[in-house]
Amino acid sequence: MVIARSLKDAARLGSATTSLLLRRSEDLVCQNLMCAKIGEACVCRLAVHLSRLGKLKELDVAENDLGVLPEPVFELPALEHLDVSGNGLKDLPAGVAALSSLRTLRLSDNALTALPKELALLPLLTEVHVDGNSGLGSSDRVVEALQHRPQTTVVFGDAGDYSRRRQEDASTSSADR
Numbered sequence: 615m616v617i618a619r620s621l622k623d624a625a626r627l628g629s630a631t632t633s634l635l636l637r638r639s640e641d642l643v644c645q646n647l648m649c650a651k652i653g654e655a656c657v658c659r660l661a662v663h664l665s666r667l668g669k670l671k672e673l674d675v676a677e678n679d680l681g682v683l684p685e686p687v688f689e690l691p692a693l694e695h696l697d698v699s700g701n702g703l704k705d706l707p708a709g710v711a712a713l714s715s716l717r718t719l720r721l722s723d724n725a726l727t728a729l730p731k732e733l734a735l736l737p738l739l740t741e742v743h744v745d746g747n748s749g750l751g752s753s754d755r756v757v758e759a760l761q762h763r764p765q766t767t768v769v770f771g772d773a774g775d776y777s778r779r780r781q782e783d784a785s786t787s788s789a790d791r
């Protein structure tokens with residue numbers, strides 16, 4: 615694992631980078647004088663860096679209020695874990711279909727009202743978190759399609775319950791030892 619926790623790290627580590635962790639990062643506040651979003655959350659710098667990170671397996675840009683995801687996010691063929699929670703996203707582009715290695719997708723706490731049907735076609739996808747999107751109902755066609763896949767878990771509703779359950783699982787297994 616080659617982990618970058620800032621865009622400066624990512625630039626230094628270059629294409630060897632496998633994880634880029636930018637949760638609540640100041641790196642995503644725009645400082646580009648040529649950009650209309652200067653001083654606000656912006657993906658312009660992230661987009662440039664991502665296009666050089668072809669081996670990236672993990673990308674965490676949660677809680678940055680980005681509003682949109684940059685196109686190069688959907689050009690990462692090795693990406694296995696994507697966390698875009700807490701970004702005010704109104705939609706998820708169909709380009710997600712290109713993420714053929716994707717296993718975990720965290721979409722919690724956005725403003726999604728639908729999911730692209732392409733999501734249900736990703737062969738390795740095992741975990742999708744959709745809690746905290748008040749406009750996305752459990753009757754959504756794509757949510758239903760995902761729930762019908764035996765290999766996929768859709769975490770829907772109270773995320774707290776889910777993490778508590780995982781903690782209980784963990785304490786049970788440690789008691790067994």
Ligand SMILES: [Zn+2]
Pocket residue numbers: 644645646649650651652656657658659
């Ligand atoms: Zn910008």
